Structure formats: structure tokens, C-alpha cells
Amino acid sequence: xxxxxxxxxxxxQPGRSLRLSCAASGITFDYYGMHWVRQAPGKGLEWxxxxxxxxxxxxxxxxxxxxxTISRDNSKDMLFLQMNSLRTEDxxxxxxxxxxxxxxxxxxxxxxGQGTLVTVSS
Amino acid sequence: DIQLTQSPSxxxxxxxxxxxxxxxxxxxxxxxxxxxxxxxxxxxxxxxxATFTLQNGVPSRFSxxxxxxxxxxxxxxxxxxxxxxxYCQQFNSYPLTFGGGTKVEIK
Numbered sequence: 001x002x003x004x005x006x007x008x009x010x011x012x013q014p015g016r017s018l019r020l021s022c023a024a025s026g027i028t029f030d031y032y033g034m035h036w037v038r039q040a041p042g043k044g045l046e047w048x049x050x051x052x053x054x055x056x057x058x059x060x061x062x063x064x065x066x067x068x069t070i071s072r073d074n075s076k077d078m079l080f081l082q083m084n085s086l087r088t089e090d091x092x093x094x095x096x097x098x099x100x101x102x103x104x105x106x107x108x109x110x111x112x113g114q115g116t117l118v119t120v121s122s
Numbered sequence: 123d124i125q126l127t128q129s130p131s132x133x134x135x136x137x138x139x140x141x142x143x144x145x146x147x148x149x150x151x152x153x154x155x156x157x158x159x160x161x162x163x164x165x166x167x168x169x170x171x172a173t174f175t176l177q178n179g180v181p182s183r184f185s186x187x188x189x190x191x192x193x194x195x196x197x198x199x200x201x202x203x204x205x206x207x208x209y210c211q212q213f214n215s216y217p218l219t220f221g222g223g224t225k226v227e228i229k
Contacts, residue, residue, distance in 0.1 A: 106213035
């Protein structure tokens with residue numbers, strides 16, 4: 001059974017950095033294109049970033065471009081999101097999600113992780 | 123960016139009711155639309171992809187229709203476990219975008 005488990009969330013001051021992780025199990029991770037999607041408290045869903053199955057291609061939402069970096073380690077079935085220069089508006093639950101499609105071609109998301117909360121506050 | 127507008131944003135209904143949620147895209151997206159259900163404190167769950175196709179394990183009371191810019195999700199007979207928030211998502215192009223959500227509550 002496919003399972004994605006995020007970790008690394010917490011409270012951080014504006015301008016600081018945080019690295020999120022997502023551990024995959026029950027799937028052939030290196031067949032999956034992977035994404036980060038976030039949800040601010042009480043708000044809707046916002047796509048953040050995508051990475052291809054081999055890690056060679058990435059794309060980002062304009063709101064995080066230049067500040068966030070998505071990466072993966074297929075040898076460990078792990079996905080990461082390095083978040084720098086954090087802003088209060090980055091406060092959200094961050095979900096990792098994927099699909100068994102190796103490229104960054106747009107698709108839907110399944111499975112999803114349970115999410116990890118990032119709070120940016122002074 | 124492609125904007126998705128869901129209506130209504132809030133819906134009050136009774137068990138057994140037929141419910142329809144609409145998602146309108148700011149430009150044509152062919153059939154590149156998915157629907158998700160989200161319950162409080164939980165991750166979204168994929169219900170339907172490519173406008174019509176029911177994800178494995180999703181009850182047949184859920185159905186999707188539409189093309190181009192107008193799409194809908196229908197629940198033929200609302201069950202207690204269906205009270206949740208529903209989101210549409212386009213995968214025609216990046217950035218991937220979601221509708222603002224429709225919260226379905228018990229009347």
C-alpha cells in the first residue's frame with residue numbers, strides 16, 4: 001500500500017530556512033513524478049513544485065521560485081523541499097503527492113502524504 | 123495561469139440528496155480536470171481524474187462530466203461520509219491550479 005510520510009515542519013522566523021522531507025513506501029518511488037502542494041490554514045490548495053522521477057527536471061510556482069528547491073534521493077525513496085527566505089505567507093500544511101508518471105507532464109495527484117505544518121512567525 | 127472557479131462555495135444538503143458542484147476554468151482545458159474530497163485534518167483524496175474516470179475504490183454515486191471550460195461533480199445520493207470539502211484541479215498546464223473549494227454540510 002502506497003504511503004507518503006512528511007516530516008520537518010515546525011515554527012520558524014521570517015527570513016530563515018527549513019527543509020521538509022517525504023518518505024515513500026509501498027511504491028516504486030523512482031517511477032513517480034513528485035510534487036509539493038500546500039494549504040494555508042483555513043484556505044484552499046496551492047501547488048508548489050514538481051520534480052521528475054529521475055530528478056532531472058523541476059518546476060515551481062512563481063510564489064516560491066528562487067526561494068524553494070525540490071529534490072529527491074531515489075536510493076532512499078525520499079523527497080525534499082528546501083525552503084529559504086521564508087515569509088509569513090508561506091505558513092501552511094505542506095503535502096507531498098505524486099503519480100506514477102516519470103516526467104513533469106501535468107497530471108493529478110495520487111497518493112498524498114498526511115502533511116506537515118510550517119508556521120513562519122516572529 | 124488558469125483560474126478555476128467553483129460554485130457554490132458552500133452547500134447545505136440532506137442525506138439522500140442529489141448534489142452537483144460546478145468548476146469553471148478561465149480558459150479551455152479539454153478534459154484535464156480532477157476532483158478531490160478533503161475531510162478536516164486530512165489530506166485530499168482523489169475521486170475522479172480526466173473529468174470522468176472514477177478512481178479505484180470510489181463509490182459509483184460520484185460522477186464527473188464536462189469539457190472545455192465547464193465541469194461538474196455530481197453525488198447521486200449523498201451519504202453521511204460525503205460531508206466534506208471538494209476541490210477541482212486542472213492539469214492542462216503549469217502552474218497546476220485548484221478551485222477554491224465547495225464545503226458540503228449537513229442540512
